[in-house]
Amino acid sequence: MEKIVIDARMINNSGIGVYIRSLVRRFSKSDKLVIHLLVYNNDVGCLGDMFHYIPIKSKIYSIGEIAELPLKIPKCDVFWTPHFNIPILPISAKRRIVTIHDVYHLRFADELSWIKKWYAKLFYNLAIRLSDTIITVSEFSKSEINSLIIHDKDINVIHNGFETLESGEIIEDKVYLEKYLLYVGNIKPHKNLEVLIEGFKLFKENFGKYEDLSLKIIGRDDNDEYSQYIKKSISSNNDIEMIGYVSNERLVQLYKGATIFILPSKYEGFGIPILEAFSYQIPVISSNAASLPEVGGNAVLYFKSDSPENLAGQLLKLVSNNKLQYKLVNLGVERMKLFSWKTSFELHKALIVNEK
DSSP states (O other), X not given: OEEEEEEOTTTTSSXXXXXXXXXXXXXXXXXXXXXXXXXXXXXXXXXXXXXXXXXXXXXXXXXXXXXHHXXXXXXXXXXXXXXXXXXXXXXXXXXXXXXXXXXXXXXXXXXXXXXXXXXXXXXXXXXXXXXXXXXXXXXXXXXXXXXXXXXXOOEEEOOOOOOOOOOSOOOOSOOOOSEEEEEESOOOGGGOHHHHHHHHHHHHHXXXXXXXXXXXXXXXXXXXXXXXXXXXXHTTOTTEEXXXXXXXXXXXXXXXXXXXXXXXXXXXXXXXHHHHHHHTTOOEEEEXXXXXXXXXXXXXXXEOTTOHXXXXXXXXXXXXXXHHHHHHHHHHHHHGGGOOHHHHHHHHHXXXXXXX
């Protein structure tokens, strides 16, 4: 019987959380596998009784986790961490596997404080050095790892998948009747929201016939310096609304009512929201940065990530052309079929589980 331990402490996060939830819950009860999940105290039992839960007190990226993880991780055949914050002290695992989604903290190290820069450099390098198997989610991220980290190990590329957000519950209490653009993601500097907002403002200033079009920004607000800056930049604009975090049911409703989805990020390891937009048959505009063209393919209208003017022009091109909207929607429906969590899981399982 093979024992697998998975660090699932980020299971409720928006990006990596989707990755963890979508893969981990596919490990079913088996007489050949025993799955242990490291979780925070409040998340014990979050995926049902098919797993063994190991409660962890220490926060991600803390000094405490360095000491606590080796004490809590039991003797096992495989330890898998779906992020680069690996245990750096010895653990009783025959094999160690890590998923590195991107190396943003190395590529944009100049934007970080010296302590964050030091931490990122140390842990990215140790994640590669101490792990027997390395997984990443795109060819772009693989090239970034090879460019920024000196190593001699193979990198396994396994794309993220996609599945509907709908749970079957229907919400009728609020229906969006206006036309709006939609952004879904965190409120972080690499999400490039300043270019999204400036591009939208330029579009509205120059093309008055679309005065009924608004912009809705969906994402968890940490109320940090960057989010305060974004709030200030839209404080006097009634056409832009920061809605914050929403439930899956509300998110489905927002997707269904959107005219166009925009993902302006300047750095992404993958870009699941593009696939979500495809599934609700919304035409997509995305920056041409990082992995986003790898995900969107020919089903997306791209703009230069550093150019609000280019975004405004592409927005006009799409809003004013129904045939182009229809074309992108149909291409998107076909494109999303290339990305399946079922396929992703089988590829992960082949690396994680030693099936003899």
